[in-house]
Amino acid sequence: LGLSQTSYCGHVGVEFMFINSVEQCQWIRGKFEPPGAMHFTSAEKRTLLARLDFLARKWSSEKRFGLEGCEVLIPALKMIIDSSSAAGIDSIIMGMPHRYWTVLKNLFDPKLEAADEGSGDVKYHLGMYHERINRETDKTLTLSLMANPSHLEAVDPVVQGKAKAEQFYRGDSQGKKVMSILIHGDAAFAGQGVVYETFHLSELPSYTTHGTIHVVVNNQIGFTTDPRVARSSPYPTDVARVVNAPIFHVNADDPEAVMHVCRVAAEWRSTFNKDVVIDLVSYRRFGHNEMDEPMFTQPLMYKQIRRQEDVLKKYSDKLISEGVVTLQEFEVPAYPSRCDLGADFFTAEGEPKSMSCPPTGLEEGVLQHIGLTASSVPLEGVSRILRGRSELVKARQMDWALGEYMAFGSLLQEGVHVRLSGQDVERGTFSHRHHVLHDQEVDRRFCVPMNHLWSDQAPYTVCNSSLSEYGVLGFELGFAMASPNALVLWEAQFGDFHNTAQCIIDQFISPGQAKWVRNNGIVLLLPHGMEGMGPEHSSARPERFLQMSKDDPDRFPLFDCNWVVVNCSTPANFCHMLRRQVLLPFRKPLIVFTPKSLLRLPDARSSFDELSKGTRFKRLIPNEGPASENPQQVKRVIFCTGKVYYELARERKVLNLEGEVALIRLEQISPFPFDLVRSEVERYSNAELVWCQEEHKNMGYYDYVRPRFLTVVANQKPIWYVGRDPAAAPATGNKATHLNELRRFMDTAFNLGVFQGRKF
Structure with a gap:
């Protein structure tokens, strides 16, 4: 294979000299360099031939979406599964590129149509879940194949997150029962940055799955692009060097070499609990898709491929010449259905009819207990912050950080696991959270007070992530798939940083239920605000989130959504909303625009009374003050959401317009609270309506x-816009310009004659 820094054994090259462990290097040498290291018994050879032959016979007339030329992948996966089962693994979570249809046909019913699993996605995007007895070990084995989009490698961190969650909930702290397998294409493995992000999660304490087996189907061509213009590295697998993973390069036309490598890879993972890569050096017999003629772009390569005998012919001839099988045994096999597997499918959950759920309020004793715990850990460096919390608790008030603490702490008491992940989440980007308290004198000595609230509480996981959004959000999405009875949250350092994770949002979070009938309750916390x-x-x-919301603007008041989008303006409502996410009888993703300046704004505090027993989340907060006492006298109703409410309230008070202008907050934006908005519009029937x-103007909420x-008003009345003018960039970085913009639209908001005479 022409590899440097390798050990050789027949058609195998092993890259491991960069591994900085003598023990691990010697272990690898012992698997390849001794004479007879790759010996197979006649029975093992016959089993291997049977697996290759079954694939060819069962779907002899079908294209297998790029697998021709690497047919050995199926026996390779079976060897990995068999060896892992023998080592004690009983649950395997898998992910793969979207085109390896043959793999799915070996794992679920080929008669399944896309309509059987949601709105439809092509069949080779669907996931599956299957439990069977492994024939080689006689042990029960669960196989879970994650649904994946066409975005190659996007499923990688999702698989890792689900595997981590299964390990967590089963107490499998060393990955001895649950493991993950990822299948890749050579061009995607080298070209997609999420591969690198996923590798860099592999050894982080809160993200490791204790070793993943990566199988790269290296057919030496990506779509129609040669390797020389598809990557800058010598080999597509070079990215795996960053975590010192051994890389086994093996000729896919040598089935015995492939089986040996797969067995060694499974043993490596079991022994060292580290990632390992198998590079199946192969070819692609047909074009990239049904419309492609590969002679257009790789004429010399495909002239050679057309002269190439397939691996089954080569291997059967070899075994017949060795006397392992006879020609008659090969032509009339005795294994017509050995590899057949059934499948179990998750059934679709019915669409929820409303957002109703039990009250989310809490007992006074619970509020006091959580508040005191959150403020009573003596620690130099954060003592001022903790004293401030203590004073709030004494006054029966909460700021944003304390409201979040109330939500998490109360759910932990109720047996709900809470996991919060992202950049800076332990301290909080804006130094407001402090869920992990560090000893100022002793390194690596820290305390998580929330894990000591109750004697029999659920665990709380809070973990700073790597500097990754795409990989980490995918990981948390996968983690949330494992249990509907957990609250799994990912927080962006700043809200707009989700743009580098947009693929996960577009491909998995927004359409996941529609495409694959997979409900997921992941929560995205996205700091947002013009300052x-x-x-x-x-x-x-x-x-962006509102554009992807599926609720119909013309249908009232039917509830039908793919996710929930909120922008809370009070700590109490934020707490209610997080608790509601778990108490609702269904699971939908929750998108939360969280504040920055409101974290410490005195006006944005809540009383314990707003979280008392029997209270619940408010989708809309009506006007508070004189305007609501004489609604017929109100001249203007201003609807808004989030932080701008406090700027409007301050300006209204300065102008002494509290009796003439009503301020109403939409806390839940999608699904739109048609019923509550209609009640408010009818209440202030003489007033003009302003958003x-x-x-x-071309951003935010207005177009939604x-x-x-x-x-709501049956097109009989206008809803006037007040805010910043359209722009290409979302915000200015000049403070003076920002304040001038704010001043202008505040003047418009309270100029009661500005819209008079304008056409609707």
Whole structure:
């Protein structure tokens, strides 16, 4: 194979000299260099031939979406599974590229149509779950294949997250029962950055799955692109060097060499609990898809491929010449259905009819206990912050951090595992959370007070992630798949940082239920707010999430959504909303635009009374003050969401317009609260309606809420816009410009004559 820094054995090259462990290097040498290391018994050879032959006979007339030329992949996976089962593994989570249809046909019913699993995705995107007896070990084995989109490698971190969750909930702290297998293409393995992000999660304490077996189907061509223009590294697997994973390069036309490598890879994973890579050096007999003629782009390669005998012919001839099988035995096999597997499919859950759930309020004793614990751990460096919390608790008040503490702590008491992951989440990006308290004198000595709230509570996991959004969000999505009775949250350092994880949002979170009938309750916390901090630290891009919300602007008041989008303005409502996410009778993703300046704003505090027993999340917060006492006298109703409410309330008070202007907050934006908005519009029947937002007009919420307001009023009344003008960038970085923009739209918001005479 022409490899450097390798050990050789027939058609196998092993890269391991970069591994900085003498023990591990010697272990690898012992598996390849001794004479007879790759010896197979006649029985093992016959089993291998049977597995190759079964594949060819069962689907002899079908293209197998790029697997021709690497047919050995199926026996290879079976060897990995058999060896892992023998080592004690009883659950395997797998992910693979979207085109290896043959793998799925070996794992689930080929008669299944896309319509059987949701809105439909092509069949080779579907996932499966199957439990069977492993024939080689007579042990029960669960195989779970994750549904995946066409975005190659996007499923990698999702698989890892689900594997981690299964290990966590089973107490499998060393990965001896649950493991993951990832199948890759050579071009995607080298080209997709999420592969690198996933590798860098592999040894982090809160993300490791204790070793993944990676199988690269290296057919030496990506789509129609040669390796020389598809990567800058010598080999597609070079990215695995960053975690010192051994890399086994093996000729896919040598089935015995492949089986040996797969067995060694499974033993490596079992022994060292580290990642390992198998590079199946192969070819692709047909084009990239049904329309492709590969002679157009790789004429010399495909002239050679057309002269190449397939691996089954080569291997059967070899075994016949060795006397392991006879020609008659090969032509009339005695294994017609040995590899047949059935499948179990998750059934679709019915669409929820409403967002109703039990009250989410808490007993006074619970609030006091959580509040005191959150503020009573003496530690130099954060003592001022903790004293501030203590004073709030004494006054029966909470700020944002304490409201979050109440939500998490109460769910832990109720047996709900809470996992919060992301950059800076332990301290909080804005130094407000402090869920992990570090000893100021002793390194690596720390305390997580929330894990000591109750004697029999559920565990709380809070973990700073690597500097990754794509990989980590995918990981947390996978983790949330494992249990509907957990609260799994990913927090972006700033809301707009989710843009580098957009693939996970677009391909998995938004359409997951529709495509694959997989409900998921993952929560995204996205800090958002215009404060003159520039275009990269201001906007969580609400417009993107709202554009992808499936609720119909013209249908009232039917509830039908793919996720829930909220922007809470009070700590109490934030707490209610997090608790509601678990108490609802169904699971939907939850998108939360969280504040920055409100974290410490005195006006944005809540009383314990707002979290008392019997209270619940408010989808809409009506006007508070004189305007609500004389609604017929109100001239303008301003609807808004989030932080801008406090700026509007402050300006209204300065102008002494509290009796003439009502301020109403939409806390839940999608699904749109048609019923509550209609009640407010009818209450202030003489007033003009305004939507005010701090975002630019072509961003934020306006394009989403406007048609829904018009549905509420049956298109008989306008909803006027107040906010920043359209712009290309989401925010200015100049403080003076920011304040001037704010001043202008505040003046418009309270100019009661500004819209008079304008056409609707």
